[in-house]
Amino acid sequence: MKPKFLLHSCCAGCAAYVIKLLSNDYNVSCYFYNPNIHPEGEYQKRKQELKKYCQKVKTLFIEADYEIDKWQELIKGFEFESEKGKRCLICYAMRLEKTAQFAQKQKFDYFGSTLSVSPHKLADRINQFGNKIARMYDVKFYQADFKKNDGFKKACALSKQENFYRQDYCGCVYSQRKT
Numbered sequence: 001m002k003p004k005f006l007l008h009s010c011c012a013g014c015a016a017y018v019i020k021l022l023s024n025d026y027n028v029s030c031y032f033y034n035p036n037i038h039p040e041g042e043y044q045k046r047k048q049e050l051k052k053y054c055q056k057v058k059t060l061f062i063e064a065d066y067e068i069d070k071w072q073e074l075i076k077g078f079e080f081e082s083e084k085g086k087r088c089l090i091c092y093a094m095r096l097e098k099t100a101q102f103a104q105k106q107k108f109d110y111f112g113s114t115l116s117v118s119p120h121k122l123a124d125r126i127n128q129f130g131n132k133i134a135r136m137y138d139v140k141f142y143q144a145d146f147k148k149n150d151g152f153k154k155a156c157a158l159s160k161q162e163n164f165y166r167q168d169y170c171g172c173v174y175s176q177r178k179t
Contacts, residue, residue: 002027003109005142006062008099010034010171012049014114016153018146026110030054033064033098035071036091037171049165050054064098073078079174084122087174092121093129100130100137112142117155119147120170 002017005026015030022028025112032050036045043066054061074094078087096113103111113130116123123145146155159166 004107005029006031006099006103006106006108006111008111008113008115010032010037010093010114011046011167012053012162013159013166014117014146014155015050015093016053016057016158016162017058017117017151017162018112018114020158021146022112023057023059029060029062029108031062031064031099031102031111033095033102034171035065035067035094038068038173040068042065042167042171045165046171053162053164062102064102065085070094075174081174083120083170083175087125087172088122088127089129091172092126093133096126096129097133097136100133100139100141101103103139104137110140110142112144114146116144117151118147118170119152123147 002028005022005028007018007028007030009030009032019028030050032047037046047063051061074090075087078090081087083171099111113126115121116126127143130141130143
């Protein structure tokens with residue numbers, strides 16, 4: 001039996017590539033926890049796209065609560081940080097911790113995230129947080145930099161092949177503006 005893997009997923013475009021990569025070795029479930037995505041219409045669009053893809057590839061889709069107020073409170077004072085700044089680090093940690101909590105509660109063997117597919121995300125910091133959080137919740141963290149080996153390029157090609165909606169920002173309302 002394959003180990004159970006809870007994959008924090010931000011959108012279908014990133015998740016499809018990672019699901020394909022991991023599915024041979026793991027029983028992957030997608031966990032959609034993204035309180036940073038704003039406006040809510042954007043959140044719903046990404047959620048529905050990922051949910052539809054998960055149904056297609058027979059991957060369990062799990063949606064967590066949309067805790068926009070909690071996210072806003074955590075990043076307060078960091079709204080004008082540049083992309084990859086402290087606001088993003090807080091956001092990575094928040095989403096990874098919620099994923100680890102769920103993984104522990106539901107007895108998943110591993111948790112990980114699609115975040116490192118993006119060239120706009122810091123894989124080393126994601127992995128650092130993931131490993132620290134894994135120790136807190138006693139769940140193994142899958143350390144990766146999914147953009148390596150043309151991962152981002154492959155994710156984009158798969159997105160095009162699947163005709164996914166492709167957003168032009170991470171989802172955070174503050175990442176839309178020029179810094």
